[in-house]
Amino acid sequence: MMDLVHALTGMPVIIALLGLLIAWWFYIKSPETPKKLAQSVRGLYTLVLHKYYIDELYNTVIVQPLLWISTNVLWRVIDEGAIDGTVNGIGRGMRESGAHMRQIQSGNARSYATWVVIGAVGVTVLMLGIWEMVR
Amino acid sequence: MATASHWLSFIVFLPLLGVPALLCLRDEDHVWIRRVALVVSLVEFVISLFLLPGFRMGQPDYQFVEYANWIGNAIHYHIGIDGLSLFLVLLTTFLTPLAILCSWTSIHENVKGFFIAILVIETAMIGVFVSLDLFLFFLFWELTLIPMYFMIGIWGHDRRIYAAVKFILYTMFGSILMLVAILWLYNLSNAHGTGTFDLPTLQAQLQHGIISLPPTTELLLFCAFFLAFAIKVPLFPFHTWLPDAHTEAPTAGSVILAGVMLKLGTYGIMRFCLPLFPYAAHRLAHIIGVLALIGIIYGALVATIQPNFKRLVAYTSVSHLGFVILGIFSFTTISFQGAIFQMISHGVSTGGLFLGLGMIYDRRHTYEIKEFGGLVNPMPIIMAFYLFIALSSLALPPLNGFIGEFLILIGVFQYHHVWAAFASSGAVLSAIYLLWSYQRVALGEVTVEKNRSLTDASGRERVILVTIALAILFMGIASPLFTRRMEATTDNLVRQTQIEGARQDAKAPPPTRIAPPAPTGFGAAHSAGNRLTPAAPAQARLVNATTAAQVNP
Numbered sequence: 238m239m240d241l242v243h244a245l246t247g248m249p250v251i252i253a254l255l256g257l258l259i260a261w262w263f264y265i266k267s268p269e270t271p272k273k274l275a276q277s278v279r280g281l282y283t284l285v286l287h288k289y290y291i292d293e294l295y296n297t298v299i300v301q302p303l304l305w306i307s308t309n310v311l312w313r314v315i316d317e318g319a320i321d322g323t324v325n326g327i328g329r330g331m332r333e334s335g336a337h338m339r340q341i342q343s344g345n346a347r348s349y350a351t352w353v354v355i356g357a358v359g360v361t362v363l364m365l366g367i368w369e370m371v372r
Numbered sequence: 373m374a375t376a377s378h379w380l381s382f383i384v385f386l387p388l389l390g391v392p393a394l395l396c397l398r399d400e401d402h403v404w405i406r407r408v409a410l411v412v413s414l415v416e417f418v419i420s421l422f423l424l425p426g427f428r429m430g431q432p433d434y435q436f437v438e439y440a441n442w443i444g445n446a447i448h449y450h451i452g453i454d455g456l457s458l459f460l461v462l463l464t465t466f467l468t469p470l471a472i473l474c475s476w477t478s479i480h481e482n483v484k485g486f487f488i489a490i491l492v493i494e495t496a497m498i499g500v501f502v503s504l505d506l507f508l509f510f511l512f513w514e515l516t517l518i519p520m521y522f523m524i525g526i527w528g529h530d531r532r533i534y535a536a537v538k539f540i541l542y543t544m545f546g547s548i549l550m551l552v553a554i555l556w557l558y559n560l561s562n563a564h565g566t567g568t569f570d571l572p573t574l575q576a577q578l579q580h581g582i583i584s585l586p587p588t589t590e591l592l593l594f595c596a597f598f599l600a601f602a603i604k605v606p607l608f609p610f611h612t613w614l615p616d617a618h619t620e621a622p623t624a625g626s627v628i629l630a631g632v633m634l635k636l637g638t639y640g641i642m643r644f645c646l647p648l649f650p651y652a653a654h655r656l657a658h659i660i661g662v663l664a665l666i667g668i669i670y671g672a673l674v675a676t677i678q679p680n681f682k683r684l685v686a687y688t689s690v691s692h693l694g695f696v697i698l699g700i701f702s703f704t705t706i707s708f709q710g711a712i713f714q715m716i717s718h719g720v721s722t723g724g725l726f727l728g729l730g731m732i733y734d735r736r737h738t739y740e741i742k743e744f745g746g747l748v749n750p751m752p753i754i755m756a757f758y759l760f761i762a763l764s765s766l767a768l769p770p771l772n773g774f775i776g777e778f779l780i781l782i783g784v785f786q787y788h789h790v791w792a793a794f795a796s797s798g799a800v801l802s803a804i805y806l807l808w809s810y811q812r813v814a815l816g817e818v819t820v821e822k823n824r825s826l827t828d829a830s831g832r833e834r835v836i837l838v839t840i841a842l843a844i845l846f847m848g849i850a851s852p853l854f855t856r857r858m859e860a861t862t863d864n865l866v867r868q869t870q871i872e873g874a875r876q877d878a879k880a881p882p883p884t885r886i887a888p889p890a891p892t893g894f895g896a897a898h899s900a901g902n903r904l905t906p907a908a909p910a911q912a913r914l915v916n917a918t919t920a921a922q923v924n925p
Contacts, residue, residue: 307673316674320612324538 379422380436380451380502383461386416387468387494394488402483406476409487413469413494420465427458429857432864434504434572443507446558446567451502455861456642456712459854460501460635463719466843467631468494470723471624473836474730478623479527486527489519490624497632501639506554506569510547516633517543520625528620535613535620542613546600553596557648560585575647579868587651594652597645598660604637607660607697608667611690618686619739623730626682630689631723635715638696642711646700647868654871657701664701665794667694672801676808681732682739684809685725688765691798692718698795699780703869707783708862709855714776716854717764717847721773724761724840728754731833735826741812745819750826755814757829757837762810764844766802772847779855 263271275282287293341352390412397405427435434452442449453461471490479486492515499512517540525536554569560583561567561574568574577583585593603610614634618626646653671690678684692714699711731754732747733739748755764771767778777799785792818824829837847854 303673304677307677311670312674312677315670316612320609324542324612328541 378438379419379426380453381438383416383420383423383465384451384495384498384502386419387412387491387498390491391488394484394491397484399484405484405487406472409491410469410472412491413465413472416494417465417469420462423453423458423461427453427857430860432860437504442505446562447507447569448505449508450504450570450572451499451508452504453502455858456639456865457501458857459712459716460632460639461498463635463716464494464497464501464632467627467719467723470727470836470839471627471631473832474627474727475622475624476832478730478734482526486523486622486624489523490628492519493523493628497628497636500636504571506557506571506574508569509571510551510554513547513550513636516636517547520629520633523625523628524617524621527622528625529622530620531616532620535616538613539617542603542610543600546603546610549596550600553593556593556596571644575868578648585649587655590649590652591655594645594649594656597649598641598656601637601640601645604640605634605693605697606637606690608663608670608690608694611667611671614689615683615686618689618726619680619683623726623733626686626726626730627723630686630726631719634689634693635719638693638700638711638715641697641700642708642865646703646865650869650871653701653869654703657703661698661701661788661791664694664697665791667691668698668795668798669801672798672805676801676805679741680739681741681744681809681813682726682729684741684805685722685729688725688802688805689718689722691802692722692765695777695780695795695798698784698791702780702784702787702791703866704783704786705859705862705866707780707787708865709858710776710779710781710783712858712862713847713851713854714773714780717772717776720840720843720847721761721765724837724844725758725765727836727840728758728761731829736823741809743820744813744823746814746816747818747823747826748814749818750823751828753829753834754837757841759810759814760841761844762806764848766806767799770848772844772851775848775851 284290390409393408393412394405397408423436432454434454437452438449440449468490472487475486475490496512496515496519500509500516503509503512521536521540524539525532528535557574558567558569561577564577564582574583578585599610603613606614618629621629668691671687671692671694675684675687675691678687696711696714696718699707699714729739732744735751736743764773767773767776769778781792781795781799784795
């Protein structure tokens with residue numbers, strides 16, 4: 238049991254000491270080694286230099302798609318397209334049906350008489366229907 | 373205080389008294405018009421503060437009650453406040469002087485009309501919060517619309533007419549349905565005795581089964597009320613009036629809209645929808661909760677990508693008010709308290725954001741984010757305060773936004789784990805849109821040459837910013853001062869919305885999910901029990917209320 242504890246606590250200490258050693262090697266003993274290393278293992282060097290491309294990966298996989306969806310789907314399609322489209326569409330529908338309805342008001346007195354008769358019949362039918370329902 | 377029993381009426385109508393005073397001034401006398409409006413609103417704020425010492429904690433009944441016959445026997449002038457409306461009244465009286473101050477130099481045309489509109493709105497909004505009669509409530513509710521319509525339509529920005537018409541049509545559509553529901557309720561009570569519009573009476577009649585509602589009727593009534601309030605809040609998908617109205621309104625209009633008017637909706641839900649129709653509220657809680665969650669995440673995502681700074685802040689309201697709705701429909705003491713606290717806190721924070729935006733607009737006359745960049749260099753004070761307000765809006769402890777959001781999330785978690793998980797993501801998203809927009813607007817080098825010479829905050833603007841910042845800090849640190857005064861009301865609301873055994877209705881099987889037992893609130897004393905306490909009969913309640921008014925200092 239104690240061995241395991243020693244192994245677990247000892248390991249970080251050894252790694253830290255190793256780090257110290259490498260730092261001393263790269264920065265004080267022979268400062269030209271890092272450059273040589275970078276040239277010999279170029280692939281690994283660029284990978285580490287760009288932090289394993291985590292930021293780039295995150296940006297491509299999560300950030301950009303989320304911004305794209307927010308702009309083009311949520312805002313443009315749902316907000317402005319579907320909801321505002323419906324709301325404004327109702328308004329436009331009202332205006333257009335009004336524009337058609339006003340054709341009835343032609344200024345022709347005889348056509349008015351026809352409309353009055355049609356209206357009277359309609360109201361009578363409606364009243365009788367309601368009367369039946371109430372009774 | 374000889375007029376103690378009419379204290380609340382005085383608070384409601386004082387701003388209206390300022391209107392004839394303003395009318396007496398000459399049109400060109402801008403200086404005195406502003407001064408009179410400011411003084412009236414400041415006096416109003418001070419006298420509204422006197423509600424605090426008179427307000428008795430631990431008292432679930434309405435306080436400062438005034439009751440008089442008005443029209444016939446059915447319509448009464450009945451007003452009063454409880455732990456729910458107290459702080460909303462104070463929020464209104466707090467924000468109105470700031471709205472007047474921020475319009476000091478930015479309004480040049482029809483100055484008199486503008487300040488009259490603000491004062492009328494103040495009376496109307498306070499009236500909504502204190503009305504205990506459905507008719508009176510509806511009257512004030514509609515009265516808020518007209519001055520706001522003119523405010524957006526006359527003093528707004530480029531697309532102001534479109535925004536004003538959209539605002540009024542949306543809201544009217546909802547309120548017409550609410551009017552039908554109010555008349556229906558009146559008729560129901562009329563069939564079982566004397567008809568009344570009185571809220572406490574109707575509530576007692578419903579609770580005691582004097583008026584029995586078939587489940588379908590209750591659902592319809594609930595929906596009619598709820599739709600009116602949901603449009604006002606606004607709940608997804610009824611929100612599209614909001615970005616237009618907020619963006620096109622002048623700064624003061626945005627402050628009042630976001631600061632107080634949105635809360636008329638959430639207030640209405642807590643005052644009417646839940647206690648009057650608890651069964652329907654529980655039956656629909658799942659749908660409404662999901663809509664609120666959609667609003668939280670959707671509002672945040674759409675806010676993130678807005679190219680217009682003001683529109684961005686407008687969309688944040690959709691997100692933040694989603695939290696409030698979620699808290700309300702979790703039916704726990706703590707989430708109710710969180711919801712009320714979040715209403716107040718959102719009013720101060722988002723009001724503050726709009727005030728800051730207004731200061732930037734006064735200098736640059738644009739809200740496009742790409743026109744800004746590095747603004748912290750020419751105006752460090754304004755941008756520093758803006759950051760502070762933004763941090764409170766994204767719920768950074770120990771500022772006010774944190775308290776509300778946290779209480780709500782605790783309560784929501786007790787009711788529905790998954791909701792809480794999704795809602796928490798809204799907290800992360802709010803950090804994204806607020807900090808990212810702040811980074812693009814304020815940090816870095818000045819990118820647009822014009823911005824280099826902008827002036828920093830004037831004395832008047834510093835007063836506004838410091839006031840808001842102090843309120844934010846105070847609410848964050850001294851939150852128990854607020855929640856303690858809400859406790860009695862929220863406990864009462866939990867009892868009223870508890871549906872097990874509340875009303876045995878054979879036709880209405882209790883929904884599968886019942887409210888969890890009332891938890892002790894934020895430091896609340898444990899209530900005696902969670903059963904529905906038999907409330908006093910309607911008439912006795914009224915008598916109680918009226919005597920309470922006389923006893924009240």
